[in-house]
Amino acid sequence: MVKYTLLVNRLLEQVGQLSEFKQWQEKGSISKEPVKQLCDALKKHHAEFQGLPHRFYISAKLMVTYTFESWLALQQRRRRKIDGKRRWLNRVEDDIELAKVTDFSPEMIQNRARKILAEIHPSNPVEPEPETSSDNEINEGENCQEEEEMNQPKSLLSCLFDLYDSTEDALTLRAIVHLLKNNGEVNEEDEDPKKLELRLAAKREEIQRLEKQLQGRLPKGRDPTGETTTRFLEEAIKLPEHPTAYPPRFLLNAFYCYALLPMPYIQYGVYLLNAILDEARIVESDFITWRDTIAEHLVNAAKRPNSLPYPLIFGSTSDLVWESESKRKGPNAPDTEGALEQSGAKSSRKRPSKRKRTRLKTQSDERITVRFHGMSQYRFKIYCDRRQLPIFRQFLTDYCTHKALDEENKFSMGLFALRSASLIWKKDKQRPHKRNSSEPVEPLSPWQTHRLYLHCSIDSRLLTAEGTEQVRFQKILQTKRKLEGAKNKEQEILRQKSERQHTESEQDLDDKLKKQRQNVARNQTSLNCLYNPTPPRPSRVRYQGNPNIAIGVSFCRQQLVGVGVIDLQTQQVQEYYSIRRLLINRKVTQVKRGRSVLQLKLKKYRLVNQLCMWKKKNITQRTQQQKQGLCIQNTTESNLRQYLERLVADRIVEVALKHQAGSIVTPQLGEIRESIESAVQAIAKQLFENHREAQQAYAKQFRMDFHRWSYGRLTDCIHSRARQEGILVQAGRQPVEGNLVGKALTIALSGRNLV
Template identity: 25%
Template sequence: MTLKTLECRLYAPSDTLRYLWLLMAEKNTPLINEIINHLSEHPDFDQWFKAKQIPKSAISDICNDLKSQENYQNQPGRFYSSAISLTHYMFKSWFAVHKQLQRRIEGKRRWLNLLKSDQELEQNCGQSLEIIIQKAEEILKLMDSEKSQSSSKPKKPKKPKKKKKSSSEETITLFDRLFKAYNQGNDSLESYALAYLLKNNGQIPEDDEDLDKFALRKRKKEIEIERLQQQLENRIPLGRDLTGELWQEMLTIVNESIPQDENEASAWQAKLLKKSHNIPYPVAYETNTDLKWSKDSRGHLLVTFNGLVESLKKLNLNPEFEIRCDRRHLPWFQRFCKDQEIKANNDQHSSALFVLRSARLIWREGQGKEDPWKIHQLYLQCSVETQLWTEAGTKQVQSEKMVEFQLNQLRMKPELTFPIFFRSQSLPTYFNLWKVITSYRILKFLEKGDFTKAQKNFQDAIKRTESCLENLQSSYLTSQKSLYQGNPEIIMGVAMGLSQPATIAVVNVVTQEVLTYRSLKQLLGKNYNLLNRQRQQKQKLSHQRHKAQKKDAFNQYGESELGQYVDRLIAKAIVQVAKEYQADSIAVPKIRQMREIIQSEVQARAERKIQGYKEGQKKYAQQYRENVHQWSYGRLIESIHQASAKFGIRVEIASQSYQGSFQEQAQNLAIAAYTNRLEAVG
């Protein structure tokens, strides 16, 4: 599925907005906060914590118990469902972050156990440092010879798998190979030699070890583990304190109490400096039939929400919200209305083919001293399936939905599914199995004593299932625009680095001919000056944050959307070039490799600029990182995903090499993506 999110502002009378604000801020958000508190105190929470998962049924049971309380009564049913889903998603995200922190701690602890001084290595190994260094030199020579042998193998163009195998080996860094060998080794001289090499970044140092620097390095790693451990000890996700009561309680504690240690004082300070939420939790509508679309006498689009309509009408309030959106998004909202009209006039279509998939109501924070529903702005966020915009895409989704529906029916209700398949001759080989299942079902009906009624219910259920299949097969009136078809032999590689966030190469991966290159300046064109503006903004915010940290003041300065805007411009230009050359896919680097790529680029520049002076190289590298704009590569890759999804262009992930120019890296990235594709096929 290729989903994207649209957004529009909702306009309604002040009384309607007031009711909705009070409902979300004084009932729904406190309900979510209370559910979170109940979950943290639940006797099964420790088991859920170990499993890193909370059953949704447990959240639903807590919500059902709280619904009877006066503070949480009289909410629409969709609001209760939204509270359950949002809490479940919140804990799911928290468990994922918790699991990631745990992995980081384990990795840093493994590195800390590996990190030994030269004196400790001698004592633990029982050998002198000279012998350990001699063994380390042998390991380096062995790995260099293995690398040279793999790179010197003849490459046959007719057998790309062998050629790809050597290129993938080249992308593995020396550090990775050393660490892999260390993990596979045992307590021997070789393992201590590997630890010595890993400690010194895969090199044999010329000078003796500085014990003070080593102690500082080890202490830094211990502090990193302690900081991560503190984050790991956070018990539960925190709710939203809209009234500021928790902040007032914390302020009272600080004024009347003395912290026991520095950690408690830091925790108090963090809670006081944390910016409080002024906006209630959003309300999610997880099905597209919960929203009703219409037009007024002026032709303006209106929307109402199931459950909320009845509550507003009881108070004689207008339940309709007017849509105010960007011009480029208007056709999407018009399509929502058109889909609903088609289904309302002739109920022969499935809502599974609606462009709209889900939506949610949110408030955007504003500034002022008036009532909150007048200060803050109400927005509607809609998740849409871009593939359903075209007729060809709709047919593709239809076939996928048909298979998914049949498999679900086959798994959940086989006694209904097999008769249908047998009638349509889709699965004639299952006739005997169908007879067994049907006979078993009839025996169950006979046990209940009312065979006639049971048989009628059975036939009605079959008709309903057949009707669902027919509705899925019915097509909407969609655009005749065809889906994008690329040449499977052409792949675009997008190389990323510190000085050049994006460089592309369009490659014919069969002949390995480069069709075109594009630098970042060529991609942005007249918008290239936005890079300097973004860099200046980041430097200014960094300076403000540094000054605020010195004063222990609020330092969470938000950035403008300029960086995201530039990312979207780059992604749009990349997709345009891919369409121009009929590229089958776009290859992007693995995000976890970006740190190594940037480090290699900076180190290479430092060695070329200052030769033979390592301290000078370190200072130059540090200054270069500060001066050169650091990009959000994850955000750029996400923008490429979103831009390519509109046209159905695949995005592949491959390993980016560290050697050569950015053009060569982009070319090798495209070839590596093709290699992965061939290896996956086998």
């Protein structure tokens, strides 16, 4: 695994040096062929990368391709953000200059802004999405996907920017900028110049931060041997050296000895004094250089590069072989418990509890195992949670059924529930708790301190019968489209051969024709396999929500979340749920164990205050305990936070089911963090204009409050819980200013491109 990780590191380094890399940056994607050529060259000409299993080389190519694709996508997204923010900033700055030469009243600008909104977005109801799941509708709906993409509504901000570029009327320009400054709404209040200046400063700070991120380094590899960590430590403790300079003490001693001579030479004395001054300047310049770079070296030394090997990636369903075996030691293993019961002998074992006996009754006698192509000599047993066991059983059923069928009746592997997998090497967190304190500490092998985890990516629709038919319908449409395109190309080549209207040789045309016929046969086979029946799956009625109702979720660092039920037709908030209303239990009607009804209703809500108390306690006490060496890892806060996040996600989905919402819209976390961080930096610069340390302290305190909640994990919990119910989850843009009700409304509308 160390050689495999070093191979990935070398590929990451060489891909960034290719001449085509700049083209990939502009396009936002990477070509697979150059990565394959680099990997083959390293395998052939470098002895350190030879001898690995073939699967390791395939995984290395996939790892490098996925890494750079995600990195290039992030860079392209940052460029688009910079362009959009600069465009907004330029329009607002032009409006400030235009306001100096025009005398339009605020009422005139607001009335013109209302007319522009009426022209761009007339009162159009949100039409429900068409449902196409029947096999009889396949021929009628082949181009439904393209039509939906063409009919996608344009966002309000894009329409406003286009209208600004196409008009020259001063009143219209000012009205458009008024809408841009107020998130597409008409603001009847007077504008505060100080707030506007602060907002512009925050926007400039956002652009600077994005430009700095855009200049980020290329993806770096891992450090399985520890060489990078050692180099960072050596750079941090290294002091400035001057191997080419005379020591200042030597020059001073020489000058002192010269001064004691009876007839000293003046030129020699001047030379020594100049030499002393030159050496002092060299020492000072080298010290300044060292002082400027020591901060970066200390930051690198504080980093801990990941020392674990890269995961092995299996990008295809056919790369995994699923089997099952008995949990007993052998086929003829005696049943000792049954023999004891029949003979009447008493067992010394304690009778298990009722809960454990129930679990043993439902426990299966088979163990699911998996083998990987390229490493088929190794068989891995699957140990998983009972909630994950039905999914692995579905993997086993799909594979065994597909293997048992003949070629004509095999169903498509695109209908397998498993899509891809990766074998990950992780540290065993339970190992320190298993060791007895009285045992001597001995060096442990990696197999004793780490575990292998199998991470599987699935299509949750393929776990139910209705979802499988939906996926089958979509794949049939795609395959038919490919088959039709391949047949058209084949006919075009035949026409060229018959009419002899070509400049290529007959051999090249024959090769092209052969490839197209193979393509046609392959697509026809895939289409036939898609029509074949799949193994039985559990049936589940698909959730049908109202597309005109959306749930907007807004985040706040004081109250965690605010949930609004939004009517997309009227663009109004029907109902609002605060964190207190979400967590209150209205089913409680009786006193229990000496606690009042109100106390029982607010039992879950009190967890929010309890978590805040734990957070403050850990912040104040952890620093002192670390200095004294008494800091002990406590998981109470993290466990409580995880439970609260799952509870909030569950209540949000309950609200969506109650109101029959068509979708749940959550904020885009990247934009929230960037906008808030930029706003804090702008406020800090205004409060402490020439005091950088005070600016950093102010921003640090605000950042600590902001990171009190893990919004990323909460969003993942909402996605996971909504996916179980079949509810669509979208991402929207959360504004910086406003209350939670207005933010929830804006998020829901931006998720449907209505603002």
